[in-house]
Amino acid sequence: MNNPQRTCIACKSVKDKKELIRIVRTKEGEIELDPTGRENGRGAYICKDSKCFETLKKSKGLDRSFKSQVSVDVYDRLIVELQSL
Numbered sequence: 727m728n729n730p731q732r733t734c735i736a737c738k739s740v741k742d743k744k745e746l747i748r749i750v751r752t753k754e755g756e757i758e759l760d761p762t763g764r765e766n767g768r769g770a771y772i773c774k775d776s777k778c779f780e781t782l783k784k785s786k787g788l789d790r791s792f793k794s795q796v797s798v799d800v801y802d803r804l805i806v807e808l809q810s811l
């Protein structure tokens with residue numbers, strides 16, 4: 727079986743896509759978690775691990791992934807969303 731692999735944008739580990747969660751920027755410019763992986767928009771993958779979310783926040787990793795400034799509030803909201811999955 728062919729498991730698609732993706733790289734975590736925080737720790738750079740390559741993992742099976744299903745072990746990661748997609749973060750999407752919708753065409754309205756909203757940045758949110760995409761647990762289904764099916765939302766339209768530019769996506770980035772990250773481990774389902776709050777440590778990686780914290781790393782991402784410190785490194786401002788989403789700025790690079792989405793080529794725009796992402797406020798700290800967005801990172802905090804994503805961490806809360808992760809915990810409620």
Ligand SMILES: [Zn+2]
Pocket residue numbers: 734735736737738739772773775778
């Ligand atoms: Zn990671």
